Amino acid sequence: MADDPPPDDPKKALDDFLATMRRRRTVRQFSDRPVPRELIERIIATAGTAPSGANKQPWRFVAVQDPAIKREIRLAAEEEERLFYGGRAGKTWKQDLGPMGTDEHKPFLEIAPWLIVVFKVLKDDEPDRLSDQVYYVNESVGIAVGLLLAAARVAGLATLTHTPTPMKFLGSILDRPAHERPFVLIPVGYPAEDCTVPAISRKRLDRIMTLDRGSPLRPPGSDVPLPNLNSED
Numbered sequence: 001m002a003d004d005p006p007p008d009d010p011k012k013a014l015d016d017f018l019a020t021m022r023r024r025r026t027v028r029q030f031s032d033r034p035v036p037r038e039l040i041e042r043i044i045a046t047a048g049t050a051p052s053g054a055n056k057q058p059w060r061f062v063a064v065q066d067p068a069i070k071r072e073i074r075l076a077a078e079e080e081e082r083l084f085y086g087g088r089a090g091k092t093w094k095q096d097l098g099p100m101g102t103d104e105h106k107p108f109l110e111i112a113p114w115l116i117v118v119f120k121v122l123k124d125d126e127p128d129r130l131s132d133q134v135y136y137v138n139e140s141v142g143i144a145v146g147l148l149l150a151a152a153r154v155a156g157l158a159t160l161t162h163t164p165t166p167m168k169f170l171g172s173i174l175d176r177p178a179h180e181r182p183f184v185l186i187p188v189g190y191p192a193e194d195c196t197v198p199a200i201s202r203k204r205l206d207r208i209m210t211l212d213r214g215s216p217l218r219p220p221g222s223d224v225p226l227p228n229l230n231s232e233d
């Protein structure tokens, strides 16, 4: 690592990365424009660099491009989503989802050129491991998915973090062993030309970051205001 010095201008490097990540939005209308497999492989390889509890790397990424499998996934997901939006979600959850404009129709599951189905692996199945135990699986896989979404954004690709719950059907459709549990389903591709996204806002930095301890978020009397790095201007 000693031969890996920090960038000359770390602030600029971070500003550039922040600008890239600001352009990440959840897309729900995809184009069918093909995405080469090499891009998907690199995106998944990036996810695989994530830290994990005891380096168990408890994740599996299934990249689906076969239209017949995508159709099966769509039909099964829409069945679950019909029950979800038909009542299982409950009043508050449905209310919170209102601004997203989502419903039980999931055409993107067939239109997006790739679906990356992420599984958490509950038993380490690599032959050379000291034990088959895994640790902090949700945290580890969550971090890996974050890197995956960031890598797709770097490549100019759109993603949708989709959780048609319960997701058990993904294990059977994709023929996964019992110790692999579906974590999230991520369509990847280019946005449709007429794609729109809900108008949402990001919490300001001083609502998500606090200096040292206590509340309010900024220590009383602090004369060092946190910059609003979320501002688009």
Ligand SMILES: Cc1cc2nc3c(=O)[nH]c(=O)nc-3n(C[C@H](O)[C@H](O)[C@H](O)COP(=O)(O)O)c2cc1C
Pocket: 024, 025, 026, 027, 028, 100, 102, 161, 162, 163, 164, 197, 200
């Ligand atoms: C764990 C998780 C599950 C999500 N599940 C769904 C989903 O099932 N369907 C959907 O349309 N969006 C889903 N989303 C996307 C969120 O609605 C979206 O990230 C949020 O509204 C913020 O918008 P943005 O991603 O464009 O910044 C999910 C996001 C996360 C992180």
